[in-house]
Amino acid sequence: MPQERRFSFEGLEFRPDIIEDLATSMLDLATSDTDFGLLLTGGDSEAHLIQARELVGLPEYCAVLDIPLSPFLKQYRLSNVPARPPLGSYIRLDDFSRLLDALATRAGCETFALDWTKWLIETLPDPIDCQGADDTVCMAAKYAPDLRSAIDVLANCASVSHDLAMAECVSEGATTALQWAFPYSISCRNQITDRIAGAYCRRISVLTGGLDVVVSVELNRDEPVDAGPYREFFGPAISFDAPFNRIRVKTSALDTPNLRANNDIFVALGELNRRRLADKRRVHSVVGRTCEAIAADLSDPDLTLSKVSRNMALSERGLQRRLSDEGATFQMLHDKVRRQAAEDLLTATDLSISDIAYRLGFKAVGNFTRAARRWFDRSPKEYRKERQSAAAQ
Structure with missing residues (x-):
């Protein structure tokens, strides 16, 4: 077998694809204007996004499980994404999270995303590339001078x-926590939580040379039927149903030097990420913020424009005017968020119809049933049966 070509830079060796990715990143930095990236999937412009490279490796893993992936990609508007998406390209986060949940249902495996991550770790030539193909954030962490800088x-x-919705690094004395939460509007979060948490924990392990630095892991996902695989992957101090995701590491390990550290690459990628972050913030409109505020209090049966505007630090009249400028109304967005949450909860969970109605803020199950007939042209029970049957085929 021919030896893989590698390039040297300041005493370090890099694969050609890393050099190509870095060159692409620098070109993006030099030429990008206000666009934060290329959206590869359809849908409204207010959708939450995830970098498209999260899909890398999924077709190969589904082939191992003998699961035909194409119908699922088509269903969730991901069939046009190239096998190796360019850096700075995005897909919808809700589409990706629903895709993972649907594949878990098809495989009959609640640990689908966790098993996929383990398979990537075992299959890819570089064990740190557990997210399939690095995006610019993970690339920066890869070349950080120490664990503290990488977690930051x-x-x-x-x-x-x-x-x-939130991401931060919090010092807690003897431990330091990397914690994050997905937007409230993402209802299918079990598999996506396993995917991101698994990749983060693996990256921390590799950056410290395999040292046992993770103290505990708390996941904002439903408690699985069998927690054994999670204890095996994350360690015995694993818990579920947490208010947000949190990985605690030993504070004493934060200064552990990274053997792959390269300050020039780290600084360049840091500047690129700051630019991308600023661009993404500029395009987030009031409609998107309002939908997220509605989703945060969706179970409130008396949710009003007045309550949402206060939570957004806007006047009621000001929010109403800004929504009107973007062609939307509060009632329209409230109904939209409810419908999407209903679709996700009926498809991806075993919650009772009455429990779902409560979570959506309906005062009576009959009100939810009437809304479902308007949205889906069928009752909640009929819609659930149809969607779950389709996912199991």
């Missing part, structure tokens, strides 16, 4: 890779 990058620039 993952927290402060996380939204370059995927939209989050």
